[in-house]
Amino acid sequence: MASGLVALLDDIAGLTRLAAASLDDVGAAASKAGVKAAGVVVDDTAVTPRYVTGLSPKRELPIIGRIALGSIRNKLLFLLPAALILSAVAPWALAPLLMLGGAFLCFEGAEKVLEAVGGHHAPVEEDVVTDPVALENQKVAGAIRTDFILSAEIMVIALRQVTELSIVEQAAALAVVAIAITAGVYGVVALIVKADDVGLYLAQRRSGVARRVGRGLVKGVPYLMSVLSVVGTAAMIWVGGGLLLHSAEEIGFGRPAHWVHHVAEGAGGGAIGWIVNAALSGVLGLIVGAIIAWVVHQVAKMRGH
Template sequence: MSGLLALLDDVAAIAKIAASSVDDVIGQAAKAGAKAAGAVIDDAAVSPKYVHGFSAERELPIVGRIALGSIKNKLIFLLPAGLLLSNLAPGLIAPLLMLGGGYLCYEGAEKVAHKLFPDAHHPDTVGLGPDDPAHLEEEKIAGAIKTDFILSAEIMTIALAAIPASSLVQEAVTLAIVAIGITIAVYGSVALIVKADDLGLLMSVSGRLRATRAAGRGIVRGMPGFLIGLTWVGTAAMLWVGGSIVVHGMEELGAGWLGHHIHDWAVAVGHLVPQAGAAVEWTAKAAMDGVFGLALGLALIPVAAWAIVPAWSAVSGLFARARG
């Protein structure tokens, strides 16, 4: 009997340790996901455009295929790469984060520049006629998954940097939870957004109550403005997160002068409103990070146009000729 009781005690102790580990993993995943919130907001804001122009019955299948591609990006490619990086070359995490932050700044600044100086054409649809919807759908999905790969890489790197030192298995499980949770949150939200107008139309036509029909009409009328607002929120989030990542990376690499100035200025602004000092200080810091992100992004636009894009096109052409 004493041996059985000792065994039960051991089992209970193991169960407590396991439960504690599960709690640790879930807690770390939640914190890591929160750190990546800015990139997540951008991902959710960018994705609805990929179903624009398709019939209503194709919207959810397209979102589903993009979500599946996002899961593959995160779990098959980015998670193993992130673990190797964390355990074999942790010093590269900060520079890679800064590269990702610079890309977010570039993307955000490009959207601002496009709004101020709209282009004469839209490259997403050049060369694709209206009589070829299947090919257009494949092109849109492929483009969305490529964009998702870059955003997912940023999300996973931010999450990896936020995870405290732990075992390889615990890091892997935490990153997997972050990857799956964020993908469900992003593309679940996208699915709701792209079908909201259909729901509103159904409510306005088939609702039994006058309030239901009125709410449906309100949804239909409000969705265009909501999508525009979501785009601007995503752009602001990109500039804020990208700018803050680069500033923080500069501090880690020994160039902390900009971060110190931003901190001091934000504290000074917070002191102007002592009743809400912390909130005002945070808002001021986020705004200054965003302004820096916009300036950096605008500076990167000509670099991308004159150097990175031609170089990438040349390399892609070489690989295409080699395969041919």
């Protein structure tokens, strides 16, 4: 699933050729942005299906559609203009913002790891909503708020790859990236959410092959969600650590990045070197994320939450 999403983001390079004059430059920049945003995209895909849990199956696709429209609105109406203003007025702020985004990814990933090993904090009590319409609106609003944070990271990562283009080309490239990513993420989410329904339909057919495929889908979807969640968490930590390393290097603190690069090259380069680089970035991301999580929990305790 993760590789499919990354492949989808790589195809953004072809789509951006319709929107920018500098075809090669925009295509390469969008491709880099897609790969670098993989951790955010996979996590977004893994998180979204939980917003339809407990609701009527008939409302699943409409809810996903509402969230997708909110995501497009986040990216095009709010984040894209903000990114262009930032690029024109304070391009020096991109590296620090990427570091903040990387730290947030590390924190989110470390939180999930801590929860998985039993170190989660007590859940916050929330008001129970019994009205179906109110519950749906609440979940959609929560999903769109979460999407805003993830979309902000995606747009900053994408902007970092197109700063050499004109303002018009930047706007066109970012718009195409935003639309392609949103369509890809929520299209995959819709397929995941309805896969069990498709499985049930096939399981009731007369064909033995159809029944076997249907039963396989019904049994496989929970495992798919578990795998996607693990991959999304790992990708968040790895990408977050990588963003911290490379952004710190850009602002003059390059020793950690140089050390990681040296170790990766010493491991043999190529695929092995990439794996070593990703692993070390992940270790850094997990350490940083765990520290941030500890600080956040300590502050919460002091405030009585």
